[in-house]
Amino acid sequence: MARTIEFDKEATLERALALFRSRGYEATSLDDLLQAMDIGRSSFYNTFGGKHDLVLLALDRYVETVLAALVADLRRGSALDAIQRTLTKMIGPAAARGCFLHKCALELAGRDAAVKSRVREGLGRLERGFGDAIARGQEAGEIRRDLESSSLAKYLVGNLYGLELQARAGTSSASLQRVVRMVLQTLQ
Numbered sequence: 001m002a003r004t005i006e007f008d009k010e011a012t013l014e015r016a017l018a019l020f021r022s023r024g025y026e027a028t029s030l031d032d033l034l035q036a037m038d039i040g041r042s043s044f045y046n047t048f049g050g051k052h053d054l055v056l057l058a059l060d061r062y063v064e065t066v067l068a069a070l071v072a073d074l075r076r077g078s079a080l081d082a083i084q085r086t087l088t089k090m091i092g093p094a095a096a097r098g099c100f101l102h103k104c105a106l107e108l109a110g111r112d113a114a115v116k117s118r119v120r121e122g123l124g125r126l127e128r129g130f131g132d133a134i135a136r137g138q139e140a141g142e143i144r145r146d147l148e149s150s151s152l153a154k155y156l157v158g159n160l161y162g163l164e165l166q167a168r169a170g171t172s173s174a175s176l177q178r179v180v181r182m183v184l185q186t187l188q
Contacts, residue, residue, distance in 0.1 A: 071129030079137025
């Protein structure tokens with residue numbers, strides 16, 4: 001008779017996501033995962049399939065929670081304030097943890113079609129979030145109307161990840177805040 005699962009699958013997935021997010025896919029061993037998830041090998045394989053299946057689940061989870069919250073925050077307040085808040089998040093503590101979507105894009109998407117598809121979906125959501133904020137800002141007169149919103153959304157995503165990269169490399173917060181101000185000036 002098969003044993004029933006005796007752990008919280010969602011909480012266990014969150015622990016795996018945290019480990020992948022901090023170390024990356026290649027640097028995370030199966031033993032590391034089992035220890036962090038606090039489950040046995042057979043439970044791991046029976047519930048999650050394997051390490052690759054788990055990273056896909058973790059990436060889906062990240063897009064549906066962290067990235068969805070980021071996009072939802074772009075809907076709050078004025079468009080410029082929302083864009084500034086979002087860009088500034090990559091300068092603070094979030095930069096130290098890093099964006100899992102970004103990490104998967106760099107580490108796996110070039111050779112893994114399933115990861116690439118999920119990364120593209122996540123980037124698309126982020127671009128649509130920025131695009132909606134841009135449209136709202138253009139309607140309110142906060143953002144120049146002569147700027148094409150979909151290209152501008154890609155520009156903002158590129159800046160978001162550039163800020164994260166520089167923050168992780170140790171560029172000062174004050175210097176990166178000036179970059180955010182420059183990006184916002186291009187919108188006005």
